[in-house]
Amino acid sequence: MSVKESLFVLKDRDFGWFFASRFVNMAGSSMSHVALAFAVLEVTDSASALGYVIAAHTIPMVVFLLIGGVIADRFPRRLVLQVSNVASAATQAAAATLVITGHAEIWHLVVLEAVNGTTMAMAFPAMQGMVPQLVPKKDLQPANLLLSMTRSTLTILGPSVAAALVVGVGAGWALAVDSLAWLLAALFLLPVRIPSRSADAEKTSAIEDLRAGWTYFRTTTWLWVVVVAFMILNAMQSGGQQVLGPAYAKSSSIGVEGWGLANSALAAGMLVMTIVLMRGTIRRPLRAGMFGIMAFSLPFFVLAFWPETVPLVLAMAIAGAGIEVFSLGWSLAMQENVPEEMLSRAYSYDALGSFIAMPVGQLLYGPLAGWFGARPVFLVSGVLYVLVCLATLAVPSVVRLQRVEQPATEGTPV
Template identity: 90%
Template sequence: MSIKASLFVLKDRDFGWFFASRFVNLAGSSMSHVALAFAVLEVSDSASALGYVVAAHTIPMVVFLLIGGVIADRFPRRLVLQLSNVASALTQAAAATLIISGHAEIWQLVVLEAMNGTAMAMAFPAMQGMVPQLVAKKDLQPANLLLSMSRSTLTILGPSIAALLVVGVGAGWALAVDALTWLLAALFLLRVRIPPRPADAEKTSALQDLRAGWTYFRSTTWLWVVVVAFAILNAIQSGGQQVLGPAYAKSSSIGVEGWGLGNSALAAGMLVMTIVLMRATIRRPLRAGMCGIMVFGLPFFALALWPQTVPFVVTMAVAGAGIEIFSLGWSLAMQENVPEEMLSRAYSYDALGSFVAMPVGQLLYGPLGAWFGARPVFLASGMLYVVVCLAVLSVPSVVRLQRVEQPATEGTPA
C-alpha cells in the first residue's frame, strides 16, 4: 500500500465530490477548536467559562448520538449530512457575528454550541456509513487512508492558521472561516450520488437493533474494556487539552502561537506515522494501539514540568504518532473481529462510551486548575493517563487479540 495506491479512488466521481466535501469541512474544523477557545477567552478570560461552552457542544453530541444513528439508517445519509452541515454553518456564523460585533455573551455561545453539537450527533453516524456506499469493498482501505492523510495534513496547518487569525484579526473571523467551510461542504455533497439501499429481508425496529448491539458490546470483553478506558482518557484529554491547556498557554511563555504550533505538531506526528504504517504490519492491534496511545500522557508532563514551547511541541508530535498507531489498531480490531452486521452498532456504542465522560473533564478542569494550580493538575493527569493504559494492557483479551489473516486481493494497485 502507498499514497499512489490511495489516489486512484478519486477517479470515482461520487467519491471525489465526497472527498472534496470532507476536505473543506476538515479544513475548517482543524481551525475551529483553537478559534473557539480563544473566542470564548475574549468574551470571558476564564477557563471555567470555556469549559461551559465546550461542554455545551459535547453533551448534546453524546446524548443524541444513538438517535443520529437511527436517523442515518432511516433517511438518505447524504441528506442528513447536508442538513447537518448547513446547521453547523449557521451556528458558527452566528457565533462569529456576535464575537466580531462585540455583543457576544457566554450564554449565547453555550446555546449556539449546543445546537452545533446536536448537528454533529446527526452527522457522525451518517458520515461513518458514506464511504462503504461510495466505493467497492476492495477500495475501502485506500479510500479511508486517503481521508486519514488529508485529515492529518489539514490538521497540521489549521491550528497555526487559526492562531495567526486570532492574533491578526480576531477569533471571530476564524470562526467565520469555519462557517464558510461547512456551507461549501454541503454544496459539494449535491454532486454526490448514493446508490439506493436494498430492501431488507427482515424489518426490525430501531429499539431491537440497539438492544442487539448492546448485548454484543457487553459480551465482548476487549471491546468494552477499551471503551471504558477511553471514557476516562477522553475526559482527561478534553479537559486538559481543550479547556485548561489554552487558558494556561495564554498566560505562560507558550502563548497562543505556541499552542497552535503544538496542535499542528500533533497532526504532523499522525501524518508521519501514517506513512510509516503503510510499510509496517501490526500483529496484535490492541496491544500496539494501547502502547501507542499511552504516549499521549507526555504533553501533560511537559506542561507540568517544562512549560516551554519546544518541549510542548515535541511531545505533541510524539503523541500524534501514538494516536495514529491506536487509530489503525482499533480500526483493524473492529473491522476484522466484529461481525459485519453488527459493526455500525458496535461503533455507535463505542462512540457513545468514549464521548460520554468528555463533558465531565471539560467542566471540571477549569475549577481544578483554579483550586490546585494548572501545573499540578497537568502532572496528575499525565500520571492517571499512563495508569489507565497500563490497566488495559493487563487484560488478556486485549493483549492477545491478533489480526485476522486476509487473502490477497488481485489487481489492487501496489
C-alpha cells in the same frame, strides 16, 4: 506503498466526492474553534461565557449520539450527513451574521451552538459508517490514511488561517467561512452513490434498534473494553492537555508560545506517522493501536520531570504519532469487524462512552493541582495512563483481533 501510490483510492468516483466533502468540512472545522472563541470574546471578555458556549455544543452532542447512531443505521447515511451539514451551515451563518452586525448576545450563541452540537450527534455516526460502504475492505487502510493525513495537515494549518481571518476581517467573517465549508461539504455529497439498504432493515422500531445496538456493544468484548479504557484515558487527556497543561505552561518556562509549538508538534507527529503507515500494514489493529496510544503518557512525564519547551515538543510529536497509530487501528477494527447494518450504532456507543467522562477530567484537574501541585498530578496521570493501556492489552480479544482482509499492498506488518 508510497503516498502517491495510495492516492489510487481517489479514482473511485464515489469515494473521491466523499473525500472532497470531508476535506472542506475538516478545513472549516479546523478553523471553527478559534473563530468561535474570538467571536464570543468580541461579545464579552468573560472566560465563563466562552465555557457556556462550548458546553452548549458538547452536551447535546453527547446526549444525542445514540439517537444519531440509530438514525444513521435506519436511513441513508449520505442523506443524514447532508441534512446535518446544511443545518450546521445555517447555525454558523446565523452566528456569523449576528457577530458581524454587532447584534450577537451570549444566549444567541449558546442556542446556536446547542443546535450545532445536536446536528453533530447525527453526523458523526453517519460519517464514520460511510467509508466501508464506499471502498472494498482491501482499500480501507489507504482510504482511512488519506482522510487522516488531510485531518492532520488541516489541524496544523487551520488555526493559523482562522487567527489571520480574525485579525484581518473579524471573527464573524471567520465563522462565515466555516458556514460556507459546511454548505460545500453537503453539495459535494450529491454525486455520491451508496448501495440501497435492504427493506428488512427498516422493519424494527427505533427503540428495538437502540437495544440491538446495546446488545451488540456489551457482548463484543474488544469493543466495550477499549471504550471503557478511553473513558479514562480521554478524561486524563482532556484534563491534562486542555486545562492543566496550558495553565502550567503559562506559569513555567514553557510559556504560551512553547505550549503552542507543542500542540503543533502533536499534529505534525500525526501527519508523519500517517505517511509512515502508508508503507506498512497493520495486522493486529488493536494491539498496535493500544501500544501507540500509550505514547501519550510521555507528555505527562515530561511535564512532571522536565518541564521545558524542547522535550515537551518532542514528547508531543511522539504522542501524535501514537495517536495516529491508534486512530487507524480503531477504524480498521470497527469497519472490518462490525456488521455494516450495526456500524453507526456501534460508533455512537463508542463515542458516548469515550466522550462522557471528558468534562470530569476538565473539572477535576484544576482542583487536583491546587491540592497536590501540578507536577505530582502529571506524574500520577502518566503512570495511570500506562497502566490503563497495559490492562487493555491484557484482554485476549483486544490483542488477538486481526484484520479480516489484508490490503493488496506490500509492506512491513505492524
